[in-house]
Amino acid sequence: MSSASLPDAVDVVVVGAGLAGLRAARTVARAGRSVIVCEVGDGVGGRVRTDVVDGFLVDRGFQILNTSYPALRSEIDLDALDLRRFVPGAAVRDTDGRLHRLADPRRVPSWAPRTAADRLLGAGAKARIAALSLRSLVVPPARQARAPERTTAEELAHWGLGGTPTEAFLRPFLAGVLGDRDLETSSRVFSLFWRSFARGDLTLPSRGIGAVPAQLAARLPAGTVLTDTPVERVAPGLVETPRGRVRAGAVIVATEGTDAAALLPGRLPTPRTFALTTHVHVADEPPTRQALLHLDGAGGPVVNTMVLTAAAPSYSPDHRHLVASTVLGPDPLPESELRRELARLWGTPVGAWDELATVRVPRALPATTPPTPEGLRRPVDLGDGLFVAGDHRDTPSVQGALVSGRRTAQEALRRLGSGVASAS
Numbered sequence: 337m338s339s340a341s342l343p344d345a346v347d348v349v350v351v352g353a354g355l356a357g358l359r360a361a362r363t364v365a366r367a368g369r370s371v372i373v374c375e376v377g378d379g380v381g382g383r384v385r386t387d388v389v390d391g392f393l394v395d396r397g398f399q400i401l402n403t404s405y406p407a408l409r410s411e412i413d414l415d416a417l418d419l420r421r422f423v424p425g426a427a428v429r430d431t432d433g434r435l436h437r438l439a440d441p442r443r444v445p446s447w448a449p450r451t452a453a454d455r456l457l458g459a460g461a462k463a464r465i466a467a468l469s470l471r472s473l474v475v476p477p478a479r480q481a482r483a484p485e486r487t488t489a490e491e492l493a494h495w496g497l498g499g500t501p502t503e504a505f506l507r508p509f510l511a512g513v514l515g516d517r518d519l520e521t522s523s524r525v526f527s528l529f530w531r532s533f534a535r536g537d538l539t540l541p542s543r544g545i546g547a548v549p550a551q552l553a554a555r556l557p558a559g560t561v562l563t564d565t566p567v568e569r570v571a572p573g574l575v576e577t578p579r580g581r582v583r584a585g586a587v588i589v590a591t592e593g594t595d596a597a598a599l600l601p602g603r604l605p606t607p608r609t610f611a612l613t614t615h616v617h618v619a620d621e622p623p624t625r626q627a628l629l630h631l632d633g634a635g636g637p638v639v640n641t642m643v644l645t646a647a648a649p650s651y652s653p654d655h656r657h658l659v660a661s662t663v664l665g666p667d668p669l670p671e672s673e674l675r676r677e678l679a680r681l682w683g684t685p686v687g688a689w690d691e692l693a694t695v696r697v698p699r700a701l702p703a704t705t706p707p708t709p710e711g712l713r714r715p716v717d718l719g720d721g722l723f724v725a726g727d728h729r730d731t732p733s734v735q736g737a738l739v740s741g742r743r744t745a746q747e748a749l750r751r752l753g754s755g756v757a758s759a760s
């Protein structure tokens with residue numbers, strides 16, 4: 337990262353140093369073309385950043401790194417991230433206050449008898465969830481992304497999983513993942529997410545989720561990323577910042593979708609987005625020592641809560657424990673209501689927990705409601721040497737952002753190679 341002076345001209349300017357922008361820049365640099373990344377923030381990562389608050393690692397919202405994402409596996413040295421794993425399952429607090437611990441029997445065989453005996457979901461529902469997982473594993477992802485689509489809620493009902501399985505388990509789980517309590521998200525997107533959960537480990541890097549973009553940035557030529565450099569205007573062949581203008585053969589706008597639409601007026605629609613708010617508390621005594629996502633099966637405002645330090649003790653500077661809890665929407669829950677909900681979900685008093693941080697991300701995830709394009713890929717070449725990348729072009733995920741960055745850079749390189757776009 338640097339705040340070095342701007343060059344007069346480069347082959348490609350990338351706007352935004354989130355995962356999509358960093359991945360795009362890497363593709364361009366590897367092709368031997370000159371590239372800079374202008375980033376408004378003081379560091380890389382965009383929505384995938386980690387702050388240090390009173391010595392604790394606080395991710396910008398509760399995020400999970402799924403090791404099955406193909407783009408992650410091809411781009412990131414996962415071993416270097418020192419990944420800490422969650423149990424592939426969930427604990428659900430039901431409407432009667434009972435806690436049900438469920439795990440994927442294929443991956444946690446020791447939990448299989450307990451999961452089989454648990455009464456939250458009937459045997460039929462468990463069999464149908466297993467069949468859904470099997471389908472998501474055997475059908476190639478490209479076919480899933482082209483399948484006839486409906487909403488996720490309709491898809492679950494189609495699989496006979498409406499009613500209790502959805503309300504008690506699938507809705508709180510998926511709402512936390514998609515930001516979408518109504519489950520209006522396309523079944524194509526749901527199906528790919530379900531595949532990633534069935535295949536991958538759910539993890540956190542020991543140094544925080546921000547270690548992922550940090551690794552990508554470290555592989556770029558020195559001086560590529562210019563932080564504290566907001567792009568104010570984008571035009572064909574030109575980018576303007578308060579620090580000066582840069583001419584470019586191609587400009588890749590790799591911001592979140594709403595910001596991209598503002599930078600490229602008339603060329604992109606403003607997407608609908610979902611908001612997520614994460615409350616982070618510090619507890620002397622953890623409510624559990626299991627690295628297990630806890631869900632509210634009673635439909636309350638906290639969709640999930642998790643002792644992060646049970647998976648990643650390195651998130652704490654001392655013996656204390658970090659609890660992250662997700663609320664849908666841009667507004668924090670009032671602290672008194674939040675504590676009431678957390679006490680109910682954890683089944684233990686939480687009055688002694690210290691409030692550490694509240695992370696609000698008003699535009700956390702782009703909505704991917706039907707109709708989506710076949711293959712889930714939206715166009716990225718806007719003409720005149722202008723390109724767009726980001727999760728809003730593919731799927732709302734780390735995978736979608738990385739794939740989109742590479743795809744867009746490849747299209748930009750093709751244009752540069754054909755001489756259609758040129759910095760000179």
Ligand SMILES: Cc1cc2nc3c(=O)[nH]c(=O)nc-3n(C[C@H](O)[C@H](O)[C@H](O)COP(=O)(O)OP(=O)(O)OC[C@H]3O[C@@H](n4cnc5c(N)ncnc54)[C@H](O)[C@@H]3O)c2cc1C
Nearest residue numbers: 352354355356376382383397400567700726727733734737
């Ligand atoms: C709370 C939360 C939880 C999530 N959980 C998960 C999860 O568990 N698993 C998963 O796969 N995904 C998750 N996601 C989604 C994932 O983080 C995003 O899909 C992905 O990070 C998007 O990356 P991006 O590069 O497309 O956009 P961004 O990360 O938004 O990057 C855009 C960059 O552009 C910069 N920028 C904007 N405007 C300008 C400008 N004018 N000039 C210069 N720079 C500009 C921004 O500062 C930012 O750095 C979660 C997201 C949130 C918010």
